Amino acid sequence: MDKIIDITELALRDAHQSLIATRLGIEDMTGICEELDNAGYWSIECWGGATFDSCIRYLNEDPWERLRTFKKLMPKTKLQMLLRGQNLLGYRHYQDEVVERFVDKSAENGMDVYRIFDALNDLRNLETSIKAVKKAGKHAQGTISYTVSPIHTTALFVDQAKRLQDMGVDSICIKDMAALIKPQPAYDLVKGIKEACPGLRVQLHAHSTTGVTLVSLMKAIEAGVDCVDTAVSSMSLGPGHNPTESLIEMLEGTGYTTKVDLDRVLKAKLYFSKTLGRYKQFLSAVTGVETEIFKSQIPGGMLSNLESQLNQQGAGDRLTEVLEEVPRVRKDTGYVPLVTPSSQIVGTQAVLNVLMGKYKVLTGEFADIMLGYYGASPGDKNMEIVAKAQDHAKKEPITCRPADLLDPEWAKLRAEAEALEGNDGSDEDVLTYAMFPQVAAKFFATRAEGPMNLGKDPEEGAVDAATAAEHQGKITGPITYAVTLEGQKHKVVVAPYKK
């Protein structure tokens, strides 16, 4: 009997977040939900910080309604979300009551599996949400934010897994957001966790950017991993993930197999292949393989941020210096993993160091990282820079769990949310407001207009010939045209050329 390897399908969350800037609207997903629900996945990831943000920021779509829709259309398969621990779906620490209420409400609306991570791997930032998920009777998945540094040994990560098991998680996820996990380390880490944590389920999430991680999934499977993350092929590769179909096919004859129905996955491939054509304007520029990440440790998204910051300062020629500065800054922080928000914070500080002189200017966020306000760093911090941060921020370093410093805030959040136009008075609306206060205010006001789909039909640009015929006059000044180029409509102003 072959061993069954479970699969979590990423098409509805991380895949479109990585490939088309999280812009996929609900009506471009509903048509395939039944096939996905019947395909035999262990879970379907469909919710997270960026999808929540994108729903209210770009799509005028209620993320809670999206969740309920998924639950209705996919009743057989566990729905899964990514949760930033004490940050929930936002960028700051929330007081425990907010965390508990968020977990309760999302569970009530249909969430089953919570993948809970912290950018610094400070497990105190996971405690409250893990407890809340267990209390709600749902699946709590404790996460290791995978990174590579002199202190991030297999032993360190295995110890983290053990501590997560002690905290009561139902499974462990190794989360490799930058496609850094190579086959042998993947094997060693999975083997190490399976040996140290008997009975604990282990799952591997890896992006495909460096081109090696399908091999890492194979080695993880050989080492005993229980579940792997993939995305339907037409929503895979580049900065995304490995293709579901390839994972299923590659196991033939290996003694491992999956329960996933390939025919249904191929239907989803076709569906998303057509869908993706409607979102060309959001397609990631990265399509091939980027092994440079292994050396620079700088993920693709962070690199484009650094470039744009430098260009804004007219210092585009200093990118190489910044790329060399990033690992030094990261070392000073005690080797924080580079993931949202730590990647932005470390990157911006590296830019400042190059442009203004080493630590002459500190951002508030960087000072907070040095002073412990995001949690404990994985390694030893540079105490000289900690002193500078203290001096700059006029704050004392802390060693406690950051959320312990917060006063109860639920009543205040509810009052502020209720004061907004269009707020419906629900706890869900309070939580939406708590996550993204400004964006939520705008969203509540326009919510009644309903979801806005940003996809564009390829033929949408075809102009009506009759209308055009009405305008057969002389061109007497600048004229605005709708120019359709490869199915994308552009507003183009044409006027006499002045040299």
Next chain:
Amino acid sequence: MDKIIDITELALRDAHQSLIATRLGIEDMTGICEELDNAGYWSIECWGGATFDSCIRYLNEDPWERLRTFKKLMPKTKLQMLLRGQNLLGYRHYQDEVVERFVDKSAENGMDVYRIFDALNDLRNLETSIKAVKKAGKHAQGTISYTVSPIHTTALFVDQAKRLQDMGVDSICIKDMAALIKPQPAYDLVKGIKEACPGLRVQLHAHSTTGVTLVSLMKAIEAGVDCVDTAVSSMSLGPGHNPTESLIEMLEGTGYTTKVDLDRVLKAKLYFSKTLGRYKQFLSAVTGVETEIFKSQIPGGMLSNLESQLNQQGAGDRLTEVLEEVPRVRKDTGYVPLVTPSSQIVGTQAVLNVLMGKYKVLTGEFADIMLGYYGASPGDKNMEIVAKAQDHAKKEPITCRPADLLDPEWAKLRAEAEALEGNDGSDEDVLTYAMFPQVAAKFFATRAEGPMNLGKDPEEGAVDAATAAEHQGKITGPITYAVTLEGQKHKVVVAPYKK
């Protein structure tokens, strides 16, 4: 000590054949040859049937001069070519003297490694070229055209390797042109050959179309493979091959390593990334992963051929029937591998069977396959169809080596070549003529004009202002323009803008 895994770089031959229809001109390769030569590859594949054909058909470039240029610019690394056995670089069987002269001349011009294959795996079709390569003191690589069928067992392929070893080859290549080789079969086959043929070097060539073959390369390495084929990442994936950088990186910590200098490969990545932008108009439509090949056994190139044949007959809706007919026709031939030219022959017959009735009409080529004129089939043929072929072609079936039926032809080829305008009287020109008689005639006549580069600079599309001024007519309705943007031609419709 880590075991060294050798690499053959495909960028200069199969990569651009697979990705940009073999259109890469010599001046878009010369600039990176020094880096490639110093990178530490075991060999660099740079010549073959399609590149030879494309040189004289599209690029007005002498393929022999291309070979000499490569030899001059890459003196340290073995140059490698793909040879269609008794078919050399063409589509028919050549008499032995032509084969011997071709091998001599290519060796004299700089070729070092000959990868010799036959579409039917009839080893008699490899005999003469293997002997000629050995006589020229060069490396003869005997090839297994990998395919999947009820009769193509690991044992059958291992036996083929043994027979190739008996024929004196220096190494074996498992050639997986359709990306069909899965990890476990790759492991079993390499292991089987290494055990059955002690001391024999084994190399694995696999395309990446199905997305699983980097994993297959890893398993082949674990099974003892000596050398693998990859292509610089910016010339990889889709219908091409696995990225060189990913192969190098994935081996870290596994006990295997390569001698290839990653920094030089990354320079080549940047070089070809820019180059490829100039050939957008030839880019393959397939960019993602196509696991459907496992089921249909029909490689991407063959599928688009079938579609276009059906559309020409106004029968585009009968593709599914044809796809189901292909495996049946293939079975009747004794399970020939589907590779040039057998894929075209089997595909066309399947189309005829669907449109005209089962074997009501036979192509001459299909009759020849059934009657043994391409060589012996791997399995038992359907004797009923053999009888029909005999009846149709008015020829007897043969069991001998097809080339044994040929009369000496060198003198005749030389005389015909010399009669052509622009022929320089060299043996090389006779061979060029022998491969592609009609195209060669045209090429000889225009050769003096020198190579024609089909790449387009991104800014080349900018319209000349003076020319535009000549056309200052009135715009009277929606107009369709051909606009070249970033080197790619677009259909643009311009019409009045409607809000």
